[in-house]
Amino acid sequence: MTGELTAALSAEYAAIFAYGPIGVQLTGAEQAAARAAEAAHRTLRDALVVSLTGSGLPPAAAAYRLPEPVVDRAAALRVAISVEEKTAAVWRAALSATVDAQRRQALEALTGCAVRATRWRRFAKIDPITVAFPGKAPA
Amino acid sequence: MVLTDVVPGGDEKDKTPLRVRRRAVLAFGAALTVGAAGGCGLLDREPDEPPPPDPLLPLADDAVRLAALHRSAAAELPERAAALTAIAEAHEAHARELARIMATPAPSPAASGSAGTPATAEERIESLRVAEKAAYEAAVQACLRTPNHRAALVGSIAAARATHLEALK
Incomplete structure (x- = not known):
C-alpha cells in the first residue's frame, strides 16, 4: 500500500515545484488558479506526509524535470495540464492499493487533480475540456 | 414406530x-x-x-441515463453541443467499462432522457448539474465500498462526474 502512496508523494513534490515557474507566466484569473492549485498540492503533500510517517518518506528533490521549458503563457498552461494529469494518474493507481480513509484520500486527490486539469484545459481553450477516465493513460 | x-x-x-x-x-x-x-x-x-445484482449495476444505470440526458440536451442546445456530446460519450464509455467488469451484456442506450417540459438553456444545464452531482456522490460511495481491483475504474468514473460539474458551469 505504501508504494503507491510514496509515488503519490513524489508526484506531489514535483507538482508543487512545477507551479512556481507556471505561476510566473500567468496573470489575473489564471495566476490565481495556479496559486490555488499549488496550495491544493501542498495540502495533499502534507496529508501524505502525515499518512506515511514512519514508513521511510522519500525526500523532496531540489529540482524536477518539467515536460517543457515554461517560457510563456501557452507553455505554462500545457505544463499545468500535464502536472494535473500526472498527479491524477498516481492517485488513481493508489485507489487499488488502499481502503477506507486512505482510499477516500486518494479519491479526493484524484478528483481534485481531474477538476483542475479541466479548468486548465478551459483556460487553454482545449476542446473537449473533459476526459472520459481521469488518471487513466489514454488507450 | x-x-x-x-x-x-x-x-x-x-x-x-x-x-x-x-x-x-x-x-x-x-x-x-x-x-x-x-x-x-x-x-x-x-x-x-x-x-x-452486482453492486455496480446502479452506477452503470446512472451512466446510461446521464448519457441520454446529455445527448438530448446537446440536440437542443447547439451552442453547447460539443461539450455536452463529449460528456455523453464519457458516460457511454463508463457504461461499457462497467458492463465489461460486471460481465453483463453491454447496456443499450436509454430512451430519450428529456423530461418533456421545455426549459430555458440555463434550466436545462442546471438539471444536468443536479443529475451529475447525485451520480458523482453515488460513485464516491461505490468507490469506497468496492474491492481493490475495481477501485481505479470506479474512482475514475467518480472523478469524471466531478469534472462534468465543472464543465457544465
Whole structure:
C-alpha cells in the first residue's frame, strides 16, 4: 500500500515545484488558479506526509524535470495540464492499493487533480475540456 | 414406530403432486436457459433464485441515463453541443467499462432522457448539474465500498462526474 502512496508523494513534490515557474507566466484569473492549485498540492503533500510517517518518506528533490521549458503563457498552461494529469494518474493507481480513509484520500486527490486539469484545459481553450477516465493513460 | 422415525414422512413423499415436481423441473430448465442466453441473467427476474445484482449495476444505470440526458440536451442546445456530446460519450464509455467488469451484456442506450417540459438553456444545464452531482456522490460511495481491483475504474468514473460539474458551469 505504501508504494503507491510514496509515488503519490513524489508526484506531489514535483507538482508543487512545477507551479512556481507556471505561476510566473500567468496573470489575473489564471495566476490565481495556479496559486490555488499549488496550495491544493501542498495540502495533499502534507496529508501524505502525515499518512506515511514512519514508513521511510522519500525526500523532496531540489529540482524536477518539467515536460517543457515554461517560457510563456501557452507553455505554462500545457505544463499545468500535464502536472494535473500526472498527479491524477498516481492517485488513481493508489485507489487499488488502499481502503477506507486512505482510499477516500486518494479519491479526493484524484478528483481534485481531474477538476483542475479541466479548468486548465478551459483556460487553454482545449476542446473537449473533459476526459472520459481521469488518471487513466489514454488507450 | 421405529420405521416411522427412520423414514419420516415416507407416505407424504408419495403424495407429492406430480404437477409440483414437474413445475420445479421446468423452472430449473428455465433458469438454465436464461443463464445461457442472457449472460449472468442479472436483469432477469424469472429464475427462482436470481444471483444478487452486482453492486455496480446502479452506477452503470446512472451512466446510461446521464448519457441520454446529455445527448438530448446537446440536440437542443447547439451552442453547447460539443461539450455536452463529449460528456455523453464519457458516460457511454463508463457504461461499457462497467458492463465489461460486471460481465453483463453491454447496456443499450436509454430512451430519450428529456423530461418533456421545455426549459430555458440555463434550466436545462442546471438539471444536468443536479443529475451529475447525485451520480458523482453515488460513485464516491461505490468507490469506497468496492474491492481493490475495481477501485481505479470506479474512482475514475467518480472523478469524471466531478469534472462534468465543472464543465457544465
